[in-house]
Amino acid sequence: MSITQEPLLRFGLADVEVRSQVRKYQGFFALDEYQFRHKLYAGGYSKVLTREVFERGNAVGLLPYDPKNDTVVLIEQFRAGALQSKTGPWQLELIAGMFSENEVPQDVAIREAKEEADIDLAPENVIKVMDYLSSAGGMTECIHLYCACVDSENISGVFGLESEGEDILVHVISRKNADKMLAEGKILNAATIITLQWLALNIDKFKSNWK
Numbered sequence: 001m002s003i004t005q006e007p008l009l010r011f012g013l014a015d016v017e018v019r020s021q022v023r024k025y026q027g028f029f030a031l032d033e034y035q036f037r038h039k040l041y042a043g044g045y046s047k048v049l050t051r052e053v054f055e056r057g058n059a060v061g062l063l064p065y066d067p068k069n070d071t072v073v074l075i076e077q078f079r080a081g082a083l084q085s086k087t088g089p090w091q092l093e094l095i096a097g098m099f100s101e102n103e104v105p106q107d108v109a110i111r112e113a114k115e116e117a118d119i120d121l122a123p124e125n126v127i128k129v130m131d132y133l134s135s136a137g138g139m140t141e142c143i144h145l146y147c148a149c150v151d152s153e154n155i156s157g158v159f160g161l162e163s164e165g166e167d168i169l170v171h172v173i174s175r176k177n178a179d180k181m182l183a184e185g186k187i188l189n190a191a192t193i194i195t196l197q198w199l200a201l202n203i204d205k206f207k208s209n210w211k
Helices: 105-117 175-183 190-209
Strands: 016-026 030-038 049-055 059-066 071-078 090-093 095-098 126-133 142-149 157-159 168-174
Touching (some): 071 175, 105 157, 105 168, 168 175, 175 190
Antiparallel strands (some): 016 030, 030 049, 059 071, 071 090, 071 168
C-alpha cells in the first residue's frame, strides 16, 4: 500500500481573495456577508462566492477536576439554542465565557471559574486541552478548552452575573457518572463532550501530575 506524500492542507490564507465583507446584522451577535473566491485543487480559481458568517467572538471552556475524589464540576443553565433539543433548554456544560478586549484564554478561564462557580484558580493549576472551531462552515468562533485541578469538597451554589441574565447552578458529580451521562446522550454541548473525552484519555497522566 502506498501512502500519498502530498500535503494534507495544500492551501492557506494567501490562496483566498476576499472581495468584500459587509456587516448585515448587529445585535447581541453579528452577521457578516463575505464575497470571495479561492484556489481549486484542480487548478485556477472558484467563481466568486457569497457566504453569510456568524460573528460571535471567541470563547473559553473550563472543566474543573478533583483527582482526589475523581469528581468533575459542571454547570447547568438555560440555553435558548437548545429549546428544540431532546434534552430541553437547561443544559449541562463546562464553565465557559466570551473574551473581553485584550484578554488571553487562560485569564478568561480563571475569571469565569470565579464568576460562574466561585472557584479561585491559580494559573499553574490550569491545563490547556485544545482549541477547536465551533462550526467553520458558517461561524468564526474558536473555543479554547482547559482543565483545572481543584478541591471539589466545598464547591456548590447558584451563581452568574445578573446583568447578563445568568442563572447558573453548580454540580459536582463523579467522573464515572459524567461519562455515563455522556454515553446516554444527556450531555449535548460539544465543548463539554470533547473535554470529558480528553480527560478520560488522559486521566492517568493527569492524576500522576497532581499527586
